[in-house]
Amino acid sequence: MKTILLNNRPQGKPTTSNFEFVTEDTELTIKDGEILLEAAYVSVDPYLRGRMSDAKSYVPPFQLNEPVQSGVIAKVTATKNDNFKEGDYVSGLLNWQTQQVSNGDGLNKVDGTKAPLSAFLGILGMTGLTAYLGLNEIGKPKAGETIVVSGAAGAVGSVVGQIAKILGLNVIGIAGTDEKIDMLKSKFGFDAGINYNTNKDINAEIKKLAPNGVDIYFDNVGGPISDAVLFNINRFARIIICGAISVYNETETPKSVSVQPFLVKNSALMQGFIVSNYADKFPGAIKQLSEWLAEEKLTYTETIVNGFENIPTAFIDLFEGKNKGKMIVKI
Amino acid sequence: MKTILLNNRPQGKPTTSNFEFVTEDTELTIKDGEILLEAAYVSVDPYLRGRMSDAKSYVPPFQLNEPVQSGVIAKVTATKNDNFKEGDYVSGLLNWQTQQVSNGDGLNKVDGTKAPLSAFLGILGMTGLTAYLGLNEIGKPKAGETIVVSGAAGAVGSVVGQIAKILGLNVIGIAGTDEKIDMLKSKFGFDAGINYNTNKDINAEIKKLAPNGVDIYFDNVGGPISDAVLFNINRFARIIICGAISVYNETETPKSVSVQPFLVKNSALMQGFIVSNYADKFPGAIKQLSEWLAEEKLTYTETIVNGFENIPTAFIDLFEGKNKGKMIVKI
Numbered sequence: 001m002k003t004i005l006l007n008n009r010p011q012g013k014p015t016t017s018n019f020e021f022v023t024e025d026t027e028l029t030i031k032d033g034e035i036l037l038e039a040a041y042v043s044v045d046p047y048l049r050g051r052m053s054d055a056k057s058y059v060p061p062f063q064l065n066e067p068v069q070s071g072v073i074a075k076v077t078a079t080k081n082d083n084f085k086e087g088d089y090v091s092g093l094l095n096w097q098t099q100q101v102s103n104g105d106g107l108n109k110v111d112g113t114k115a116p117l118s119a120f121l122g123i124l125g126m127t128g129l130t131a132y133l134g135l136n137e138i139g140k141p142k143a144g145e146t147i148v149v150s151g152a153a154g155a156v157g158s159v160v161g162q163i164a165k166i167l168g169l170n171v172i173g174i175a176g177t178d179e180k181i182d183m184l185k186s187k188f189g190f191d192a193g194i195n196y197n198t199n200k201d202i203n204a205e206i207k208k209l210a211p212n213g214v215d216i217y218f219d220n221v222g223g224p225i226s227d228a229v230l231f232n233i234n235r236f237a238r239i240i241i242c243g244a245i246s247v248y249n250e251t252e253t254p255k256s257v258s259v260q261p262f263l264v265k266n267s268a269l270m271q272g273f274i275v276s277n278y279a280d281k282f283p284g285a286i287k288q289l290s291e292w293l294a295e296e297k298l299t300y301t302e303t304i305v306n307g308f309e310n311i312p313t314a315f316i317d318l319f320e321g322k323n324k325g326k327m328i329v330k331i
Numbered sequence: 332m333k334t335i336l337l338n339n340r341p342q343g344k345p346t347t348s349n350f351e352f353v354t355e356d357t358e359l360t361i362k363d364g365e366i367l368l369e370a371a372y373v374s375v376d377p378y379l380r381g382r383m384s385d386a387k388s389y390v391p392p393f394q395l396n397e398p399v400q401s402g403v404i405a406k407v408t409a410t411k412n413d414n415f416k417e418g419d420y421v422s423g424l425l426n427w428q429t430q431q432v433s434n435g436d437g438l439n440k441v442d443g444t445k446a447p448l449s450a451f452l453g454i455l456g457m458t459g460l461t462a463y464l465g466l467n468e469i470g471k472p473k474a475g476e477t478i479v480v481s482g483a484a485g486a487v488g489s490v491v492g493q494i495a496k497i498l499g500l501n502v503i504g505i506a507g508t509d510e511k512i513d514m515l516k517s518k519f520g521f522d523a524g525i526n527y528n529t530n531k532d533i534n535a536e537i538k539k540l541a542p543n544g545v546d547i548y549f550d551n552v553g554g555p556i557s558d559a560v561l562f563n564i565n566r567f568a569r570i571i572i573c574g575a576i577s578v579y580n581e582t583e584t585p586k587s588v589s590v591q592p593f594l595v596k597n598s599a600l601m602q603g604f605i606v607s608n609y610a611d612k613f614p615g616a617i618k619q620l621s622e623w624l625a626e627e628k629l630t631y632t633e634t635i636v637n638g639f640e641n642i643p644t645a646f647i648d649l650f651e652g653k654n655k656g657k658m659i660v661k662i
Contacts, residue, residue, distance in 0.1 A: 223589070244595055260572045260578070267602075270591075273598070
């Protein structure tokens with residue numbers, strides 16, 4: 001049995017020395033109500049960087065010398081719990097550990113005949129849920145409206161854009177390379193894209209692409225890109241704050257254009273979105289996403305790395321953009 | 332008949348030279364369906380500054396060389412409209428004009444025997460409605476929560492604090508003089524107050540007064556005061572953006588602490604509030620406010636300036652905080 005512990009907290013960009021591998025020969029046993037799990041796929045996500053710090057946040061920090069956790073698809077290899085049988089696959093927040101014991105709380109069964117198992121960490125997992133629920137619960141999209149998505153080529157952003165197209169919106173994506181902009185339009189069906197690295201005036205470009213203004217902004221980045229969008233919002237605009245990656249690494253408190261005058265002038269709403277607050281809506285969302293996936297209305301990209309020992313490297317590679325779409329480690 | 336026109340658009344802080352007084356000898360006449368009105372009380376409000384600019388906003392800008400408008404209580408002095416009789420008092424959005432003709436659209440009759448006429452511009456008018464509906468519709472207050480109110484000694488802020496106390500919240504007000512802070516506590520029942528002019532570290536002071544954090548922030552001011560509150564918001568906090576008086580007169584786009592990381596970390600909501608969007612809820616709100624007023628659970632302060640010719644000065648004085656509570660000009 002192998003486990004990956006948080007050895008020390010990253011200063012700046014994480015490195016492999018932040019993690020420690022432990023190998024034990026112990027045979028795990030289960031008690032009544034418990035199941036034995038074997039990891040099959042492990043999700044690595046940028047947000048885990050936050051839990052490796054000890055700053056106050058919506059999820060408690062990882063403890064030093066304890067296993068790191070993330071979204072995992074695992075196989076039930078032994079069971080003393082009537083809700084699970086041997087051979088079932090489950091998804092949940094689990095340890096970076098080859099084998100582990102669970103009482104089943106917080107685990108959901110996944111059906112590998114309906115979609116590849118890895119999809120339950122991406123488009124049918126937190127990624128898809130974040131896109132679907134963030135857009136619907138806060139964005140309340142209506143056909144004919146215009147949405148801007150930042151971080152549009154990322155795992156969440158690319159799904160937001162596709163769902164918005166399904167719902168009949170005009171979709172503008174913002175990303176950092178021409179290759180990504182091409183992909184947004186050719187693969188994910190966005191109506192238009194803006195390369196923030198080559199475009200000198202994002203505000204003016206949005207005005208050109210959205211002459212009637214922006215009704216919804218799905219914000220993954222914060223910072224100057226979000227400032228530019230603000231100048232284009234419509235009355236009753238909804239802004240979903242899903243992430244603020246552009247300012248996560250700043251050491252000083254970041255400053256931006258004051259949002260308050262824009263919000264009051266436009267009766268606009270800005271709300272922080274964390275998918276775990278909407279757990280009661282997961283089943284309905286998964287059902288809809290699965291249908292769209294089966295109908296080929298949704299597509300996705302994933303980067304699959306092989307081997308438990310490569311989890312830390314795969315995580316670190318996220319910050320160098322080495323992944324395309326969702327980054328997953330196959331055990 | 333005297334009229335106040337918008338002579339030119341203010342650059343920065345408004346001055347008396349932005350306004351022009353016109354005196355005419357014309358005798359106004361009314362046609363069938365019309366009424367003749369004589370202004371009795373004129374409301375001056377910070378939001379009017381926005382309408383004096385020609386920037387796109389939720390209400391169209393005032394036109395140059397046309398009368399400025401605001402909330403007015405007027406007496407019906409002649410009538411050819413069956414809905415109004417001579418001697419009635421009405422409230423509505425009317426011109427800064429001693430006499431004017433109306434067809435009655437958008438006017439509400441007010442009953443001066445139930446409360447002083449000026450109250451219908453304040454606690455039983457837009458001021459009270461803004462406080463009540465902003466707090467309830469966006470703030471969704473729950474007993475035991477903590478609210479911070481900025482511009483707390485202002486017309487809206489002082490009502491917000493009183494309603495929050497009625498509803499069982501812990502109420503902290505921010506205002507600009509010790510006299511105002513004393514009034515918040517002694518007259519309006521706030522639990523605590525912070526003088527932003529003498530307190531060097533508002534963030535730390537809020538932490539001290541609200542050790543369990545801030546659940547609701549009713550924001551009338553924007554700028555550095557609002558930045559300080561952000562550092563103290565709780566998970567699921569609601570921030571009502573009712574005004575941003577601190578930045579209304581800025582000529583450059585104002586910058587503040589980036590709100591996005593605070594909102595996402597706390598799943599918090601920030602929403603621009605404009606009372607006119609909630610017109611369907613006015614009757615219920617007025618009923619509740621009238622009851623509380625009759626039960627003496629609510630009190631209010633007004634600063635009454637005398638004389639039609641002093642309307643512009645009274646308006647300008649708002650930006651220097653010269654008013655206590657609702658600023659009204661008695662004609």
